[in-house]
Amino acid sequence: MDLVDVEQLGEGSYAWIFKNVRCIHPFSIxxxxxxxxxxxxxxxxxMKGEFLVEDGEKVVTEEFWQKYYLPLIS
Structure with missing residues (x-):
């Protein structure tokens, strides 16, 4: 994703505005x-087969989600 703007919401409170948000293969860092x-x-x-295109956007398949993302939040 690309951070394109930061808006101050209140004293010490901010919102980050992102564009070009996309799923990637998780990696350790x-x-x-x-x-x-x-x-x-x-x-x-x-890669092809790991995502679908819905309304012009890439959306990862359920299998991709189960394999790569679900273990990170479980």
């Missing part, structure tokens, strides 16, 4: 405080 750059070569988008 050492966390850091604040925003940080992730090298482009670490970002791997789903």
């Amino acid at each position: 050492k966390g850091q405080r604040r925003l940080y750059h992730v090298p482009d070569e670490r970002i791997v988008e789903p």
Whole structure:
């Protein structure tokens, strides 16, 4: 995703505005405080067969979700 704007909502409260949000294959990376750059070569988008196109947007398949994302939140 691309951070395109930050709006102040109140004292010490902000909203981040993102564009170009997309699913990627999860990968391990050492966390850091604040925003940080992730090298482009670490970002791997789903391949054909791992996503569907709905209303012009790529949406990962249920199998992709189950395999890669569900274990991260369970």
